[in-house]
Amino acid sequence: MNLSLTLPEFLKWYQELSKLKIFWAKHFSRLLEVCERNSYLMLRVEWLVRGKPREGLLVALRDPSQLTSLLEEPLLSHYELIHLLVDEEVPLPLPPYCAVNAHSILYFWHLDQLHLLEPNRQVDVELHEDWNSSVEEQLRRVQKQSWGFYISPRAGDHLVLLAKLNGEVVGSAYFNVNNANLDYGVHVVRSHWRKRIGTRLLHEAAQQARIRGFSFFSVVRILRRVGGISSDKRALSFYKANNPSAKLKVLRVLLKP
Ligand SMILES: CC(C)(COP(=O)(O)OP(=O)(O)OC[C@H]1O[C@@H](n2cnc3c(N)ncnc32)[C@H](O)[C@@H]1OP(=O)(O)O)[C@@H](O)C(=O)NCCC(=O)NCCS
Incomplete structure (x- = not known):
């Protein structure tokens, strides 16, 4: 290891x-x-x-x-x-x-051995160090349409990444500025899956990690049961396709x- x-x-x-x-x-x-x-x-x-x-x-x-x-x-x-x-x-x-x-x-x-997939370059990523109720509403909509429930970001810990395609909010992630972990993972609205939007968010996470002096970024997922269910396997396939170093x-x- x-x-x-x-x-x-x-x-x-x-x-x-x-x-x-x-x-x-x-x-x-x-x-x-x-x-x-x-x-x-x-x-x-x-x-x-x-x-x-x-x-x-x-x-x-x-x-x-x-x-x-x-x-x-x-x-x-x-x-x-x-x-x-x-x-x-x-x-x-x-x-x-x-x-x-x-x-x-x-x-x-x-970051010195990064082999992420090619991202969707039509996606813009907005960054929010502070957020208001309108940003929270957009995050809620994304997560409701990705894994079905909403976890709000933590002030002081999270940099919110909002992915937009043609002005529409289609994905999100919370970059923890204290440890470079993507807390609660990457989220993309189900109707936009497999357009490399999640991959675009990983590129942004790498960029943020670099700017903030980290040599890495990370993600954790708790599997719904030992061995995983289909949603776990989907998430793992996505992360693994983006070639983590460990x-x-x-x-x-x-x-x-
Ligand atoms: C996991 C998730 C973020 C992937 O987002 P996405 O934008 O669809 O992913 P990408 O299009 O960037 O996928 C990149 C590669 O990952 C792999 N991949 C993505 N989804 C996959 C799936 N359902 N099955 C198998 N491989 C998959 C593929 O290799 C894909 O490349 P390809 O489409 O050229 O084959 C999205 O499915 C999601 O929001 N899931 C629900 C929320 C969730 O569980 N998030 C993880 C929390 S830890």
Whole structure:
């Protein structure tokens, strides 16, 4: 697994990601321990789960052959929240006493090895550091017609990207200015899918990352179920077609009941 991020860069990126309150990056109160070995990097974190502090582990596994020795039963019975960060494409035979009950993907694009597809050059991208109710209304319309629900941008964290084709708003993304993550992913109105509008938004994200001094940008998706449903597969096909430099998955592992 090659993230090409230094440990301080990764920790800063991860701490900001925790604002998304996703299963492997909940709002965390304290980083308790960082343990770095040749075969893995392990973070022991205190998370707030429904207001109560709980300890969890995030293990970035560099050498999958070490998986079984790492995931020993005592570790699994001690920690309820264990998350494995691994290369998406490496097969991962889990020990028989382990189960997986949540699945996410994480892709990084490094700006010095960018191979995005050709974008739709008729699309203009408007940038909004501040937004009013009219911009919010446009974002709502896009997301209702992309994945069916609306998540509003966060003031101070998000640069809003609005894609317009012939004056019509057709896509959006939120570029997090603190960690260069595209929070909640790329969105395109369903009637305009497959016109390289999403790809155009990725080009803009790369441009914004460069201007703001980042060497990368990233995206995270929580799959609706382990292995993914059709909408997950569609989103993943889009991101992968745009050649991320690192393709990772995150699995929540636990002791089989
Ligand atoms: C994912 C999404 C943003 C893609 O936007 P888009 O503008 O249609 O994507 P593009 O036209 O730029 O696609 C670029 C390439 O990605 C791949 N791709 C895109 N959609 C695909 C699909 N449904 N199936 C397979 N491959 C796909 C193709 O290789 C495509 O190139 P091609 O059309 O020349 O074959 C759009 O489908 C969407 O809004 N989905 C719902 C919202 C969502 O889930 N977003 C992700 C949140 S994490």
